[in-house]
Amino acid sequence: MSTQMQEMTRVATPEMHEKFGPKFVTAVPGPRAQAVVAEDDLYISPSYTRGYPLVVKRGYGCRIEDPDGNEFLDFTAGIAVTSTGHCHPEVVKAVQDQAAQLMHMSGTDFYYDLMPKVAARLSAIAPMKGPHKIYYGNSGAEAVECAMKLARYHTGRQNIISFLGSFHGRTMGALSLTASKVQQKRRFAPFVPGVTHVRYPYAYRGCSGGPQEQEAFALGCARYIEEKLFKTLLAPEEVAAIFVEPIQGEGGYVVAPDIFLQEIRRICDRHGILMVVDEIQSGAGRTGKWWAIEHSGVQPDIVCMAKGIASGMPLGVCLAKADVMDWVPGSHASTFGGNPICLAAALATIDIIEREAMPNAARVGAAALERLSTWVDKHEIVGEVRGRGLMIGVEIVENKQTRAIAGDLRDKIVDLAFERGLLLLGCGANTLRLCPPLVVTQEETDVALDLIEECIVQAMR
Numbered sequence: 036m037s038t039q040m041q042e043m044t045r046v047a048t049p050e051m052h053e054k055f056g057p058k059f060v061t062a063v064p065g066p067r068a069q070a071v072v073a074e075d076d077l078y079i080s081p082s083y084t085r086g087y088p089l090v091v092k093r094g095y096g097c098r099i100e101d102p103d104g105n106e107f108l109d110f111t112a113g114i115a116v117t118s119t120g121h122c123h124p125e126v127v128k129a130v131q132d133q134a135a136q137l138m139h140m141s142g143t144d145f146y147y148d149l150m151p152k153v154a155a156r157l158s159a160i161a162p163m164k165g166p167h168k169i170y171y172g173n174s175g176a177e178a179v180e181c182a183m184k185l186a187r188y189h190t191g192r193q194n195i196i197s198f199l200g201s202f203h204g205r206t207m208g209a210l211s212l213t214a215s216k217v218q219q220k221r222r223f224a225p226f227v228p229g230v231t232h233v234r235y236p237y238a239y240r241g242c243s244g245g246p247q248e249q250e251a252f253a254l255g256c257a258r259y260i261e262e263k264l265f266k267t268l269l270a271p272e273e274v275a276a277i278f279v280e281p282i283q284g285e286g287g288y289v290v291a292p293d294i295f296l297q298e299i300r301r302i303c304d305r306h307g308i309l310m311v312v313d314e315i316q317s318g319a320g321r322t323g324k325w326w327a328i329e330h331s332g333v334q335p336d337i338v339c340m341a342k343g344i345a346s347g348m349p350l351g352v353c354l355a356k357a358d359v360m361d362w363v364p365g366s367h368a369s370t371f372g373g374n375p376i377c378l379a380a381a382l383a384t385i386d387i388i389e390r391e392a393m394p395n396a397a398r399v400g401a402a403a404l405e406r407l408s409t410w411v412d413k414h415e416i417v418g419e420v421r422g423r424g425l426m427i428g429v430e431i432v433e434n435k436q437t438r439a440i441a442g443d444l445r446d447k448i449v450d451l452a453f454e455r456g457l458l459l460l461g462c463g464a465n466t467l468r469l470c471p472p473l474v475v476t477q478e479e480t481d482v483a484l485d486l487i488e489e490c491i492v493q494a495m496r
């Protein structure tokens with residue numbers, strides 16, 4: 036990189052880059068990493084979408100070490116999962132202690148204290164008034180499956196409304212709600228019947244006006260449900276639930292305006308429909324509050340949680356108002372759901388998020404968003420920067436006038452970042468996704484943003 040470019044873009048000092056930045060000891064992927072990739076090619080399902088050949092041996096905090104000893108700065112958190120950082124010592128200890136005591140006893144048939152203990156903690160931080168009831172599964176998709184079945188069971192209604200751009204998982208029920216990328220659905224039909232997709236308030240792609248017009252656009256998206264759908268296609272009294280991500284994750288880190296979520300709540304109340312929020316990516320402190328829906332003041336009926344709630348141990352949670360979770364024994368269960376080790380990890384995770392990670396996400400996220408927002412004027416290909424806390428999207432376009440989607444440029448930036456030792460993911464068609472562990476420091480963030488800016492400048496050439 037030229038000195039000129041350094042002066043133009045860098046905020047972190049060279050010493051900070053030296054101390055907190057990536058470190059290479061071989062070309063990447065090095066020989067050991069290459070061997071893993073070659074063996075993986077032999078055996079592993081080709082359905083996975085590996086963007087670049089990162090091989091992981093060890094993780095600590097926001098750093099990843101590969102088998103050749105190269106060190107990377109991780110701004111993916113394993114897709115927004117390692118909320119407390121990789122291998123946080125308190126989580127590791129909780130997992131080790133629990134593993135030595137009890138690994139499994141199927142909470143669907145027997146009792147152990149971690150099930151109500153974690154439930155009580157989750158109930159205390161839930162985004163709606165209690166009392167609550169809680170179901171444990173093993174993944175985000177399972178939390179969504181539970182919410183779908185519960186919504187039908189409780190209401191006795193069959194239909195569900197979901198949003199274009201949404202991602203709710205890949206099992207058949209969750210996939211039926213998903214409308215993110217067509218490859219996720221190609222050749223898997225027929226899907227679970229009764230799902231209708233409507234427009235999400237993706238203002239940058241739906242409306243070119245100022246804040247007032249964007250609000251009007253968001254309101255229009257919500258009101259379409261009542262004013263068009265309910266009058267032409269779908270009887271409201273036959274709708275069980277509206278599933279919504281307060282911030283679309285895979286769809287491109289698109290933030291729903293508060294007014295949209297408030298209007299969805301109003302529509303649900305008016306027609307006896309359950310409001311289900313999918314907080315699998317946006318929750319667990321990522322936006323600087325426990326749940327992204329809290330920014331809007333809206334109280335949902337059901338919340339789906341997973342990813343960051345147990346720092347990487349597999350846990351999905353469906354939390355509902357107690358009077359909504361009214362199904363009878365045998366209606367729903369899972370052999371592994373609420374595994375003791377995962378619940379022990381969740382308890383430690385909740386402590387760490389509450390104590391330090393969530394305030395850090397609010398503080399470091401706000402500073403990052405402020406700096407990133409200046410890039411919209413500074414760089415022709417940065418169309419929009421949006422997000423809350425440490426859930427930040429940078430939308431890459433061909434130019435600001437046309438806003439033409441520049442997916443290839445976005446991918447190039449992700450690749451260039453990898454070459455520099457910074458791990459990023461894309462989301463949506465053309466957005467860079469920034470979702471580091473919630474314990475990322477200001478220094479690490481300054482270094483990472485310097486690297487991203489260098490990549491943007493290089494990609495434009």
Ligand SMILES: Cc1ncc(COP(=O)(O)O)c(C=O)c1O
Nearest residue numbers: 174175176202203204284315316
């Ligand atoms: C919002 C949202 N819902 C559901 C899921 C599915 O979670 P899982 O992959 O754990 O099944 C994801 C995963 O990316 C997600 O982001």
